[in-house]
Amino acid sequence: MRKRSHRVALCIVGAAAFSLAGCREEEVDAQAFPDLASCQAAARVGSSAFSEADCDTAFAEAQQIHVESAPRYDALEVCEAEHGEGACGSEQQVTGGGTGSIFMPLLAGYLIGNMLGRGMPMAQPLYRSSDGRFTNATGATSYSGNSGRTQVGASQFERPPTTVGKPPMSKTTVTSRGGFGGSATGRSFGG
Amino acid sequence: MRKVDMPERPGWREAAAELGFTFADMHGEPYWDESSAYEFTLREIEDDIEDPAAELHGLCREAVAAIVASEELMTRLAIPEPHWDLVAESWHRNAPEIYGRFDLAYDGTGPAKLLEYNADTPTSLYESASFQWGWLEEQIALGVLRPTDDQFNSIHEALVDRFRTLFAPGTDLHFAAMAGNPEDYATVEAMGWAAREAGLGAHYTDLEKIGLSEDGQFADAEDRVIGTLFKLYPWEDLLRDPFAAHLAGAGCLLLEPAWKAVVSNKGLLPVLWQMFEGHPNLLPAFFLADVEAALSGGSPAPAVAASFARVPHLAREHVVKPLFSREGASISIVENGQVTDASPDQGYAGHPKIVQAYQPLPVFDGFRPVIGAWMVGTACCGVGIREDRGRITQDLSRFKPHYIRD
Numbered sequence: 001m002r003k004r005s006h007r008v009a010l011c012i013v014g015a016a017a018f019s020l021a022g023c024r025e026e027e028v029d030a031q032a033f034p035d036l037a038s039c040q041a042a043a044r045v046g047s048s049a050f051s052e053a054d055c056d057t058a059f060a061e062a063q064q065i066h067v068e069s070a071p072r073y074d075a076l077e078v079c080e081a082e083h084g085e086g087a088c089g090s091e092q093q094v095t096g097g098g099t100g101s102i103f104m105p106l107l108a109g110y111l112i113g114n115m116l117g118r119g120m121p122m123a124q125p126l127y128r129s130s131d132g133r134f135t136n137a138t139g140a141t142s143y144s145g146n147s148g149r150t151q152v153g154a155s156q157f158e159r160p161p162t163t164v165g166k167p168p169m170s171k172t173t174v175t176s177r178g179g180f181g182g183s184a185t186g187r188s189f190g191g
Numbered sequence: 192m193r194k195v196d197m198p199e200r201p202g203w204r205e206a207a208a209e210l211g212f213t214f215a216d217m218h219g220e221p222y223w224d225e226s227s228a229y230e231f232t233l234r235e236i237e238d239d240i241e242d243p244a245a246e247l248h249g250l251c252r253e254a255v256a257a258i259v260a261s262e263e264l265m266t267r268l269a270i271p272e273p274h275w276d277l278v279a280e281s282w283h284r285n286a287p288e289i290y291g292r293f294d295l296a297y298d299g300t301g302p303a304k305l306l307e308y309n310a311d312t313p314t315s316l317y318e319s320a321s322f323q324w325g326w327l328e329e330q331i332a333l334g335v336l337r338p339t340d341d342q343f344n345s346i347h348e349a350l351v352d353r354f355r356t357l358f359a360p361g362t363d364l365h366f367a368a369m370a371g372n373p374e375d376y377a378t379v380e381a382m383g384w385a386a387r388e389a390g391l392g393a394h395y396t397d398l399e400k401i402g403l404s405e406d407g408q409f410a411d412a413e414d415r416v417i418g419t420l421f422k423l424y425p426w427e428d429l430l431r432d433p434f435a436a437h438l439a440g441a442g443c444l445l446l447e448p449a450w451k452a453v454v455s456n457k458g459l460l461p462v463l464w465q466m467f468e469g470h471p472n473l474l475p476a477f478f479l480a481d482v483e484a485a486l487s488g489g490s491p492a493p494a495v496a497a498s499f500a501r502v503p504h505l506a507r508e509h510v511v512k513p514l515f516s517r518e519g520a521s522i523s524i525v526e527n528g529q530v531t532d533a534s535p536d537q538g539y540a541g542h543p544k545i546v547q548a549y550q551p552l553p554v555f556d557g558f559r560p561v562i563g564a565w566m567v568g569t570a571c572c573g574v575g576i577r578e579d580r581g582r583i584t585q586d587l588s589r590f591k592p593h594y595i596r597d
Binding site for chain 1 (some may be wrong): 233236
């Protein structure tokens with residue numbers, strides 16, 4: 001019997017790694033669009049690998065994921081702290097359902113990708129982040145913009161966990177920091 | 192078991208840099224060294240390392256049960272008294288363990304001997320689970336190794352399975368290490384990859400940046416509440432930090448759990464010997480306080496007198512180790528009644544100590560390998576080898592890849 005892993009994550013990429021997925025995994029050609037219209041326009045002039053029908057399918061999928069899996073917050077200010085001023089609305093405003101006391105970011109674009117062997121394009125919603133960049137629904141991946149071509153790891157298109165009906169994220173009030181680490185006895189803690 | 196010279200993969204240093212393995216050369220010395228590798232038979236791996244490691248793990252768990260039930264042992268292991276309940280409760284609640292590493296002396300013959308158990312903060316996870324794996328795959332592709340060669344290394348897959356078993360999909364886990372240490376960080380990130388692959392949310396925070404909320408919860412650098420914290424920071428230090436007072440009330444699951452404080456502690460070694468004297472994978476060990484007088488011709492403590500008398504050679508041939516010591520610090524070797532070797536780093540010299548029978552490491556081509564047997568959950572799932580020219584394996588020792596050929 002084989003004594004070794006069939007595959008492993010091969011890289012360590014510094015402090016950003018926890019916000020980047022896709023280390024030496026299958027790469028997918030992907031394109032970001034701020035909205036459906038820009039995707040369709042690119043398809044019409046042939047400057048895109050995707051057809052207008054692809055745009056429609058992917059946009060619908062991104063919207064559905066958006067409704068189910070966008071990050072949800074217990075206050076507008078918490079949402080805006082993450083996504084920037086004016087980038088959030090209540091669940092009711094954003095999805096047309098839900099409550100007015102849960103807040104989520106507005107859809108700021110979508111990522112569309114083609115994986116070999118899968119007939120339909122895949123899609124993910126994009127959100128603004130407070131630093132002027134864009135993130136996916138889990139917030140785990142950060143993108144510099146919401147338009148243009150890129151290559152991303154296939155796992156970027158995995159379905160994010162649903163946030164509907166889950167307790168929204170709250171900002172805890174931090175009163176003190178630095179209470180761990182002071183007893184450090186060595187410069188490395190491993191052995 | 193033998194050591195085999197073999198060609199290095201062309202361009203591996205550049206590849207290592209690209210993968211982020213920045214400490215492949217440390218302080219101008221090679222850390223990862225693939226100019227040779229250790230070859231094992233499948234029987235050696237399975238019968239001499241894998242099965243004994245799983246058995247040792249079982250003995251250690253029995254020792255935990257005994258230690259947390261004994262105020263005397265908790266004292267001897269220097270567990271701070273205000274936290275005895277925290278440690279004991281984590282055991283009684285069956286708080287889950289993720290990983291650990293047994294360091295074994297093994298030369299291809301005879302039973303492997305337990306030198307120590309890195310139960311709480313073992314590092315070199317990335318090079319064991321990932322970089323070593325890539326080395327084997329590439330050396331097979333290059334024709335240096337055979338397609339039928341294998342490696343004892345399902346560490347990554349075992350970690351993914353472990354996380355998947357313990358946590359519901361989408362659970363958020365925080366991973367913390369002290370800032371500014373690439374070796375520690377690499378281990379934390381290798382762990383984070385496994386969690387992510389298991390469908391969990393993996394977030395990193397510097398340990399020093401962890402905060403405490405008004406309602407006594409821990410929060411990360413971005414003020415998000417920490418529900419589960421994997422910390423590459425030893426319990427013996429954690430329990431002495433100011434925030435230790437909030438551990439019990441923070442509602443935070445810590446990985447490794449608090450009960451690991453009693454096994455990632457050299458005090459485990461005399462307890463194991465007391466409980467399982469004569470076990471083939473254990474070395475005789477005693478608390479120094481019990482036998483210090485006996486080492487200079489006096490009498491040992493009555494409780495261990497009979498046991499001490501059964502290992503007459505130990506008085507003149509032994510190793511002295513502090514309860515807490517990382518990377519070989521503050522260890523000394525006594526042979527023929529004289530200190531013949533002492534590690535230059537005496538940072539732990541003031542701590543209580545144990546003595547362990549001296550088990551010389553085998554010498555292969557001028558270097559002494561220590562076999563790191565990786566545990567995930569209760570199973571042994573891989574090996575990582577570090578070797579050193581000196582007799583005390585330290586932080587500048589080299590990591591050597593291995594393969595199995597049958």
